[in-house]
Amino acid sequence: MAGNAGLIAAEGLCYAFPNGVSALDQVQLRVHAGERVALIGANGAGKSTLLLALAELLPCRGKVRRAPGCRVSIVFQDPDDQLFMPSVLDEVAFAPLNAGLARPEARKQAMAALERFGLAGLEERHPSALSIGQRKRLCLAIAMAMTPDLLLLDEPFAGLDPAGSRELARWLGGLEVAFVLATHNLELAGSLTERCVVLQGGRVVLECPTAEAIADADRLRDMGL
């Protein structure tokens, strides 16, 4: 894909759970380089499923087209689902090592990612010994160590107190990559993203500038938000 085609494009994505319930229904979505998109919707609207589909982790009908060489990283809602190495440093170095990077380079890359997200000094700690806020940042460091062009963030503020959410938002605000942010936090979505896509029952029901969507409280309420 080039030019207007964007970094990643979902075309007619459909997915049904094994019990037959439809999770995604003809979803169209396009994200351009450097763009920040909020993915908004009530519980069960299909946000997480769409992110998994965009990361090509789910076998969906329809197509996900990526620009040549476009790397995608995903951060899951629950940090414990994606932390499985015995130390913080090994955790961040996991993807670079699996990508075939030599150990010294992987170490360098991992250290830089940890420093960037304020986790320097915690390299030897077990990930489960970190606070929830630190674990969320560790997941960000893990994703960024893969040097992605697009980051998919699944409810990164879930489980954080307001101060923790604001702090994480500050880290997200400093990222230079495009991201799709699935969240219920409309205030932070408004401050972090330019465009928003609203999902309802697995369908895209609204796509507009985030500020415009947030301003229309009645419409959001009608959508269960």
Added chain:
Amino acid sequence: MAPLSPLGRALGWLSPPARGAMGLLWIIAACVPSVTRPLGLSITATLALIGLLLAGGSLKAVGLRLVGVLSFTVLTVLGLAVLPSQPGATLVALPLGLAAPAEGLFFVLDIAVRAALLITVALALGRVFTAREFLLALNGLPIPTTPRCLLYLSGLSLSRVKADLFRLFRARRARGGVRGWSAVRSSMSILGVLIVRAGRSAERQAFALQARGFADRFPTLDDESPSLPLPELVVAAVLGGVPVWLATLA
């Protein structure tokens, strides 16, 4: 995993793979004893208890885990006593005027004894390794890729299942708790919930592994030596092999 214990520190000069090989032999030693070989059984039990205490483990932790083994043993022995035995089988007298075939009884007791020894040895080993050393040991041993990954992920999920279990039991207590038959039934429900949750968690972990380019290994930043140094291998073989031999004594 627990921090390093005195036994862990004493064995600290052995590399994690060498300690891993020794641990594997200890596990084999726990599976060998039989009630028909009392000398081997008593030596292994003594060694397992000494190992546990040196590792800083507690007998209470073993006792708590033996509840399941004990229930299994009692129920199976009762089953043996109630069900009709083969004609001509040697019967062993049990309390309450019951009798069970000797062969079946020894078989059940062997399972119970080995389970108890395995629990004790596993608790001791858990204090000899840090989580990182456990992974280094697996990476350094000549284990095929799939079993190695399964062993690591199983070890990882154990602590999560345990945490889930405690939360579910706390929730049950918060709702007034249950006794008797209701407790058994609700425990079965809790087991079902645990299985479903473990399945979901495994699915999410699989997604995470895939997303991070998992390539059939859990590499660490430490160099993984292709082979164990011979002196370490000899020491590990002796420290692990002697208990296996002792366990076979009649």
